[in-house]
Amino acid sequence: MYMDIKGRPVLLTPFSILQSNVQRVTLTIAAGNTEATATISSVDMDNTRLKWGGWKISGDIATPNKFGVRVDLQDATTVRARRETSDATYSVTVSVNVVEYIAGVIQNMYRGDITISAGNSNQDTDPGFSFDNDTGNGTEFAFLGSTTDYSTNKNIDHLLARCQFQDVDTFRCPRWGTSGNTKVSVEAAKYSSTYLRKVHSGSNSSGTRKFGNEQDFTFCFDECMTISYAGDITAGESDLQGALKGLHNASASGIIYDKGISNAVNPSHIARNKLQWQPGIVKRKASNGGTTITNGNSSATVVYPDGVLDPNKTCVEYTGQATSSYTKTTVDYSNVWCRVSYDGDDTVTLDRGGTSGDNRPMYQLTEYW
Amino acid sequence: MLLMSEPSPIVPEFSLLKSLQHVSLTISSGSAGRTIDTTIAAVNADNTRIRFAGIRKSGAANASSASLRWELLSDGVTLRVHVGANWSSSGGLTLVVQEFIDGVLADMQRGTVAVANPDLSDTAAVTASDDEMSELVYCGCISTYTTDYNLDNTLALLKQNSDTEIEAQRGANGGDITVGFELARYNSTYVQKAQNFVGTILADHEAELIAGQTNTFDMDMIASWAGQKFNPSITNFGDDWVALTSVGPSGALLQRNGSRPSQSSTAAFNVVCFKPGYIRRRCHFGNNFFTGAIDLMNTGRIASSKKAWVEYMGQRQDSTGASTKASKNFASSMFTVIASTSSTAEVFLGRDTSSPTVTNHRPCFNWVEMV
Numbered sequence: 001m002y003m004d005i006k007g008r009p010v011l012l013t014p015f016s017i018l019q020s021n022v023q024r025v026t027l028t029i030a031a032g033n034t035e036a037t038a039t040i041s042s043v044d045m046d047n048t049r050l051k052w053g054g055w056k057i058s059g060d061i062a063t064p065n066k067f068g069v070r071v072d073l074q075d076a077t078t079v080r081a082r083r084e085t086s087d088a089t090y091s092v093t094v095s096v097n098v099v100e101y102i103a104g105v106i107q108n109m110y111r112g113d114i115t116i117s118a119g120n121s122n123q124d125t126d127p128g129f130s131f132d133n134d135t136g137n138g139t140e141f142a143f144l145g146s147t148t149d150y151s152t153n154k155n156i157d158h159l160l161a162r163c164q165f166q167d168v169d170t171f172r173c174p175r176w177g178t179s180g181n182t183k184v185s186v187e188a189a190k191y192s193s194t195y196l197r198k199v200h201s202g203s204n205s206s207g208t209r210k211f212g213n214e215q216d217f218t219f220c221f222d223e224c225m226t227i228s229y230a231g232d233i234t235a236g237e238s239d240l241q242g243a244l245k246g247l248h249n250a251s252a253s254g255i256i257y258d259k260g261i262s263n264a265v266n267p268s269h270i271a272r273n274k275l276q277w278q279p280g281i282v283k284r285k286a287s288n289g290g291t292t293i294t295n296g297n298s299s300a301t302v303v304y305p306d307g308v309l310d311p312n313k314t315c316v317e318y319t320g321q322a323t324s325s326y327t328k329t330t331v332d333y334s335n336v337w338c339r340v341s342y343d344g345d346d347t348v349t350l351d352r353g354g355t356s357g358d359n360r361p362m363y364q365l366t367e368y369w
Numbered sequence: 370m371l372l373m374s375e376p377s378p379i380v381p382e383f384s385l386l387k388s389l390q391h392v393s394l395t396i397s398s399g400s401a402g403r404t405i406d407t408t409i410a411a412v413n414a415d416n417t418r419i420r421f422a423g424i425r426k427s428g429a430a431n432a433s434s435a436s437l438r439w440e441l442l443s444d445g446v447t448l449r450v451h452v453g454a455n456w457s458s459s460g461g462l463t464l465v466v467q468e469f470i471d472g473v474l475a476d477m478q479r480g481t482v483a484v485a486n487p488d489l490s491d492t493a494a495v496t497a498s499d500d501e502m503s504e505l506v507y508c509g510c511i512s513t514y515t516t517d518y519n520l521d522n523t524l525a526l527l528k529q530n531s532d533t534e535i536e537a538q539r540g541a542n543g544g545d546i547t548v549g550f551e552l553a554r555y556n557s558t559y560v561q562k563a564q565n566f567v568g569t570i571l572a573d574h575e576a577e578l579i580a581g582q583t584n585t586f587d588m589d590m591i592a593s594w595a596g597q598k599f600n601p602s603i604t605n606f607g608d609d610w611v612a613l614t615s616v617g618p619s620g621a622l623l624q625r626n627g628s629r630p631s632q633s634s635t636a637a638f639n640v641v642c643f644k645p646g647y648i649r650r651r652c653h654f655g656n657n658f659f660t661g662a663i664d665l666m667n668t669g670r671i672a673s674s675k676k677a678w679v680e681y682m683g684q685r686q687d688s689t690g691a692s693t694k695a696s697k698n699f700a701s702s703m704f705t706v707i708a709s710t711s712s713t714a715e716v717f718l719g720r721d722t723s724s725p726t727v728t729n730h731r732p733c734f735n736w737v738e739m740v
Contacts, residue, residue: 222587222617222651222652248620249587249616251587251652252654252655253655253733254614254656256578256620258578262573262574284586284645285587285588286617287587287618288583289580289619290580290619302584303584304585304586305561305585305644305645308586
């Protein structure tokens, strides 16, 4: 039996940790509504993770209380999307992948809505179990969207939030603004080191740079490294070009942080989980940091080699985005917010509601064995 | 849950590798101007690539004191190293001889590009080679520059200008240089795309993402180094060294020292994107400081592998220091050997042992295991 450097058993043979086929769900909260649900094949909620696929809005919604969206696994057969307030004219659409693992992969699971109250910029939560960071038995803090009752103007400082490790029994959800009440949907999953060698939750590593390459898990193979998104906050930037960030290209060298422009004023505040799987669990992976939805278009596609991916074992997660220049307080956000979706064959589609300006949504595609 | 007692293939495909040989050479202090021939196990030269794993040098008299160029002769058994006329002190070189099965390489051209004083660049004609299916690989450089230690004059990169022309570029025009190359054209049966890229990290930036081949998977992409040129407007070594720290379908990341010098730096590399199923594992190591030996996660898993190699991907030096390029003896700390054998999971990072703590280095390499 082979051991890793800490003496733990290591999987060598390809081994599927999926209990059931990956389910891909698209939910549209229609004009006039605040909620949408989708029925899925029954899953064990304690062993299941939702993978955030990003969001799009169908038109120029005036305030964050109407376009902010969060999703959750409501029960074993229902995925739910919600916004705080309905909009009479425009819809909000989200994509979610449902991944059910075999028993034992996730040791503890917490899911809930974290409320950051008016006047506050963060909220700490004890999920009821303890964890390490950057070691085995680590916990992934996954962001599944945020909503707010803030309705004064378009300023998204109060809506956008992230989640991340704070200490051994607490995770934190910060935002940049302090107005209104904001709810963040979070799944905190503590993994067994038999399957996931390390998890590291954190943020801020790219500073003010256009690109950063954050190091951590160096002594591993590239295909064992995946990313999950944990939210992004604006850091007070007035131009979304300097405010929004994305992640891609997880490898033994680290993860590339990418905000499309160097910015000497405010650092990056995107949060992420770096997941280092044991060998033999991830079959293939890919990420996007290059394909752009260009000005005048509402979508773009990335087409992978035909017949290679197994759709039942493949999921796609949004990992942030880089934008061209948009003024945060006046932009039509249908041009900004993007989602990513895998068609179950060989194509990942990047799309948005509007067509103005360049947007580069990023994602992690993972095919499990 | 399955736990195996022996390593086993993860991807049940056939191997594109016919053979793999790691060759580490010591170049003695009296080797100036010589050609050193090493006999290797016979390969078909037309099916073989020579991968560069770094040079280590113990002391130098000037910028051409570490000049080496290497080539595989057409007889398939001679690996020839050309040692520059100004070579001084001892040093080492690691190369990997990678022989593919028939049909992987559609064509292989080997040769040199000469750049004479006072030129910064020159071109060479090559037989038509599809520049979206070709890899243009750096095979060392011989320089005649002896004025000082300034590598602006001697470091060079290789750029594929078209299907029929390649170019060598350097940052400054002292002395003459001769740059060796391999131009490998791949067969589309096994390779999706192969391209040469030249990337510039702009002034006040410390990294640049070079977008290229998006429609593929991480592990099917293999990079190779095509050299770098130094910028004469940058004073310190540490600001100018460039490394390829990450390669994936989202792009390749070139990085240099975090101090963000107000001038640009330029390097070249290739990305060969194999069709799915031929690469078993890889590890692009680009962000840690020099640590001597790197244990690739755990020794057992790859101990029996005969199909893994390492390749130099540039380096970063984190201390700018007070020394200028012209006065700094680069050989004391600037070059790195990355060596690996097929019988160990460790990758050894070496540099001159006489002053190993002068600066902090982040040597970068790509470790790849084929099926």
